[in-house]
Amino acid sequence: MCNLYSMNRTQDELRGLFAGRRVDDRLGNLGAGEEVYPDQGAPIARVSGADIVLQSARWGMPSPKQYHSKSGIDRGVTNIRNTASPHWRRWLGPEHRCLVPLTAFAEPLGRGRGNVWFRFPQDVTPMFAGIWVESWTSLRKLKDGETTDNLFAFLTTEPNAEVAEIHPKAMPAILTEPDEREIWLHAEWGEAKKLQRPLRDGVLRVGSPS
Template sequence: MCNLYNMTRAVEAMRQLFAGLDNKAGNLEPGDIYPDRLGAIITATPTGHALHRARWGLPSPKQFHSPSGIDRGVTNIRNTGSPHWRRWLDTEHRCLVPVARFAEPRTGKGAGNAWFKLADDRPAFFAGIWVPEWTSIRKLKDGETTDDLYAFLTTEPNAEVAEIHPKAMPAILTEAAEWETWLAAPWAEAKALQRPLPDGALEIPQPPSAAT
């Protein structure tokens, strides 16, 4: 399960990828994104695309809420056939989540994370789902809050990820045609994008100390 990723692209870089981008997010600072934190997402609009900030973690089924009503959210979605997720698979609720690299936990106590990035450094996005203006209790001390929420799809892993995490990897889109299909195509067509990257598409970067 991917519960940590990194985003490095600035707003101007997003504008170069999506002409006429409506920036509703303000300035974007590069850095690591953790569950329940704000991350950047891109959505389709009647006139083009918009860049937003949203909270990572979609509403979870009620049976997974705490006895006090706390819903900590779901960060990754695999079973799109579930009635809980089917209501948010239309184009109105799809988004792109910019990503530079993502982490998967290594096995073993204290083993840390393996970070994956595209081998050719091209722009990449998770295939995401967003739910705007959702009211829930995420933290007891905050009470009810109304937030724009997002998460992204996972799928079976490719060869590189399977060596670290054999159960799943994020669904990642790397081509402009894929981005537009995800945002605009009927689900019968868009669902084909919930698939792993080809083997060899990812690499685990060496730490700076090891690369010098």
């Protein structure tokens, strides 16, 4: 399960990924590229009318209530596989879909042995197929009390050949082509759900996160 990725693109580079579209940049001053862990903020891209909105959101969609702790803490769901679940179906329309830019992602080796990082060729622009929800109030940490946040997570699917050697159960659903991004952001679910599929074999390279 992918619970660590890196995003090293600049704000200008992110805006440039949507050439020909009007981009509403709400990221503020995006810091230097860094590794992203669950419950941290990270850039996402979503649609608002004819615009592409770039904004930050917190990694971890709302969990089903049965997975909240006894004290009511909801630590969030980072990876979503079962899109047939009623819990997720309400957020599968275009208004709740987003793209999550990345430059590399990690899969754990297990038993404290660290992570394997998967990178992409320079001519490939990867984005996770994500979903998001706006202004969700929940208890993430007792010390913070209830907070209201924009939240996101991304879909997972069967692993391709490279990932299966490390993590045989799943990998993130990753989009690499402009037409895939358009389908994910705009199409009805019957078409968009076909993108919850493994990345083609031979694209990924094992290496460092940057």
